Amino acid sequence: MELLNLHKDGPKIELFDVQQVNEVAEKIKQQFQAIQEAETVGIMEAVGRVLASDVVSKEDVPGFHRSTVDGYAVKASNTYGSSESMPSFFQIIGSVEMGKNVDQEIHEGEAMYVPTGGMMPKGADAVVMIEDVEVIGDLLNVFEQVAPRENVIFQGEDVKLNEVILKKGHRLRPQDLGGLAAIGITEVTVYRKIKVGILSTGDELVPPDTKKLLPGQIRDINGISISAAVQALGGEVIYGGIVTDEFAEYLRRSKELYDQVDFLILSGGSSMGTKDYSSRVMNELGQPGVFVHGVAIKPGKPTIIANCNGKPVMGLPGHPVSAMVLFDLFGTQILNQLHGVEPNRFAKQLKAKISRNVASQVGRTDFVRVQLEIRDEELWAIPVFGKSGLITNLVRSDGMIEIPEFKEGIVEGEWVNVTLFS
Structure with a gap:
């Protein structure tokens, strides 16, 4: 990294060694390993947790043929x-009761009434819907033909005995927990939650519960929004509060928090000002130290990432929009790696048409916040422009689009991929 000497005996400021987004993502991939400590939890507490082993069914689902x-x-x-x-x-020979076994067998020309979810009698391989029949005493008139297996779920059709239904490294969703309940699994082995420390920096910051702001003060936004983003990804937050722009105190508080967590995030203090000490603090916390100091991206260029004795430390810009965009890009990647998750980056994406021309600078990846809107039965993305210090820009946005570093922009009506905010 280059150093600029402001004057003979004055402070030196590190200049950014700006890297492309893909370069940074690849470096992160090489730097950090999953934390493989596991624990067993009940499925009611397991949403968002990451499986430490495959889940194998010990039975067929359903366990019987059902209508x-x-x-x-x-x-x-x-x-x-x-x-x-x-x-x-x-000839109607009887009816099936819900939750009861059926001993009767269907022969040629016979039928049995069966409710939704009821057990199929032996010999039957299809169900005629009640609206397609007429009942006259014990006689059934059928007005629609059915194919074999029609309106029936057969034993093991959903899940088979010894089938792997969820793989190691999968982050559990509400529907997954329902699937576990269906096969009688009430406890799962998961990786322990990653502990993430968040420390906000800046002489101007005050806690969010401050009732009256003095001139020059602002409430700490990033401490709250980044904490919520971490929790949404299954992490456990240890909030370190606010530290002033004084190096010795900043280092002390960072070290104190660093020792308690698996991943440390420093919010603010990542740009080029003389009081931005984050890179110095990171290099003090452990080796090899800072490996990213600046990303060719808008917003969020002044982002720092370090490997401190194998533990990730990330310095986010103070501006709330920049901080959230960069956490979504790289903080999420780091947290997923520590959790042992192979994320599907397309899971939160959808396609929409851009509503206006958007210019971009070649050599820099631009992320543009957008609102989504239905127009003439098509999905449109409407850019939300504004300075990165304005949190309402994020509040008004549904997601963001990426303009790669090799493009000069996008034109109105072009299809774009929208990455949805969580």
């Missing part, structure tokens, strides 16, 4: 050719 509709269980071949003008006829 998906209210209707009559029959042999499908007996219904072939059925129509309004030429119904087929069946």
Whole structure:
């Protein structure tokens, strides 16, 4: 990194060694390893946690053939050719009760009533919906033909015995927990939560609960928004509060928090001003130290990332929009790596048309915040422009689009990928 000497005996300021977004992502991938400590938790507490081993079903789901509709269980071949003008006829031999075993067997020309979710009698391979039949005493008229397996879920069709239903490294979602409950699994082995320390820096910052601001003061936004983003990814936050722009105190408080966590985030103090001490603090915390000091991106150029004795330390810009964009890009990647997650970067993406021309500078990746809107049954992305210090820009946005470093911009009506905010 180059150093600029302001005057003979004055302070030296580190200039940015600006790197492209893809370069930074690749370096992060090489620097940090998953923390493989596991624990067992109940499924009611497992949402957002990451599996430390494969989940294998010990049974078939469903455990019996079951109907998906209210209707009559029959042999499908007996219904072939059925129509309004030429119904087929069946003898009704009984009905199935919910939650009860069925001992009767269906033979040629026979039918049994079965409710939605009810067990199929032996010999039946399809269900005729109740709206397609007429009942006259014990006689059933069928006006629609059905195919084998129609309106039936067969035993093991959902999950088979010994099937791997969720793989190690998967972050558990609400629907996954429902799937676990379906196969009788009430506890899972997951990696422990990653502890993330967040320390906000700046003489101008005061706690969010400050009732009256003095001239020059602002409430700490990043401490709250970044904490929430970490928790949404299954991390555990240790908030270190606010530290003033005094190097010795900044270093002391950072070291204190660093010793308690797996990943330290320093909010503010990552730009080129004489009081921005983050890179110095990081290099003091451990080796090899800072490996990213500046990213060719807008917003968020003054971002610092360090490897301090194998532990990630990230310096985010103080501006709330820049901080959130950069955390979404690189903080999320680091947290996923520590959790052992292989993220699907397309899971939160959708396509929309851009509503206006947006210029960009070649050699720099631009991230533009957008609102989504339906126009004439098409999805449109409307850019939300504004300075990176304005938090309402994020509040008004549904997601962001990326303009790669090799493009000069995008034109109105062009299809773009929108990455949704969590």
